[in-house]
Amino acid sequence: MDMLAGKVKLTQQSVNSAMNPTDALARPIRLEARDVTVHYGAKQALFGISIDIPDRAVTSFIGPSGCGKSTFLRCINRMNDTIEGARVGGSIKLDGEDIYDPSLDVVELRARIGMVFQKPNPFPKSIYENVAYGPRIHGLARSKSDLDEIVVSSLRKAGLFEEVKDRLSEPGTGLSGGQQQRLCIARAIAVGPEVILMDEPCSALDPIATAIIEELIDELRENYTIVIVTHSMQQAARVSQKTAFFHLGKLIEEGVTEDIFTNPVHKQTQDYIMGRIG
């Protein structure tokens, strides 16, 4: 009976700690995009995207291939700068500060807005070095023990430490796919970002590794603002509090995740999420 009472109490706690889905929209705005356009040469890839990304919540971008969701994600940490012929218009502000301001240091920006890619891409170095690399070049650690602490705490936050603590000097590429992806998340966390962008972080992973990453995302959102691009609508429904649907370079609909998946307003959103012919 006592065990049962404990269980019930635990459930109640989980209920209390779970975020009310509508709270996501009431949170302060971390990132503010206004009328963002992207041209690749003569071809326009994004048409006037305006969206607010709430602080310490997970926002997901969904839409068919080529709809512009990844392009928009890459605008948020200026990854499109590196693509020749790419032009970005409009404005994106992080905490009210324009990230396309010419005086802004892009390297510093990318430390504040980290990114995790579709395919796990650890450096061909040891597990330790993978995580230590960022803090070292950004000068975040004053001593070796500082650096050790950052590496351990980042690996812990990424839920990987227990699995790799005895082999930190082994190559990161020797880990399983799911572990490699968590190593990349640890690497992103190590430089103390405020925002983490994830571009289909689970598409190369099996369901168990996916579930572990999803659980991790849920934990990370307490301290970080997370934006995730995903092809899996079920994943968007599971992990995010806010969802935005893109189609042919336009933002069709955005809102509380629960509303988008149970009662979307726009017919295009409806057809897409219900798997109907568009």
Place this chain on the structure above:
Amino acid sequence: MPATKDHIVTSYSDELVALAQAIAEMGGMVEVAIENGTKSLLKLDRELADLTILADQRIDDMQRRIDDMSVSMIARRQPMASDLRAIITAIHVAQDLERVGDMAKQLARRSLKLEGMNLQPTFYNGVKNMTALVLGQIKTALDAYSNRDAAAAIQVCNRDNEVDAMHTSLFRELLTYMMEDPRNITACTQLLFCAKSLERIGDHATNIAERAYYLQTGKQLSPDVQEFHRTQIKA
């Protein structure tokens, strides 16, 4: 309602159509059961009463089938938005219809108990009128559900007051017959139970209409919404 596009996966579309058809079929079975239940009561038709009682098993089977279909689709298709609502409401509507089937069976059982009793035709009038009203409610609710017609659904909810009022007046009428002649007490008590069953069927019609409203709009039909529409109609 704008024509919905087909699913990319055609077998999914086929399953949704089959589910809607199963509800329609079950609705038809239940309507017949109410008609036959009352008819067996009014005409004291033993054969029809037995048939109605037997038919309830098929209605129960149908509910189980709809449950199985729905659970299977949720597990395999991960339905979203209005597809999800169609499946969830199908489970609810099938449950309401199954209860209505039970009420019809009870009507038929009462008719067997009334056999051989001295019943005046006037006793039945109220039950007959109430059956017509309740049957109309069930039909309109099922039509609102299959046509995804939110306005018709609201009408059904608003008309439930009429069913309740008729139940109250029937209660008073039967009480009068009992006071007139205590020999009427047994038969009139049975009829009172019948009236109660019909009143419950009216409640299930309201439930089905509420599901129809939710299916179409994605919003629960709260008493506020009903009140809003009621005042709009009056104005």
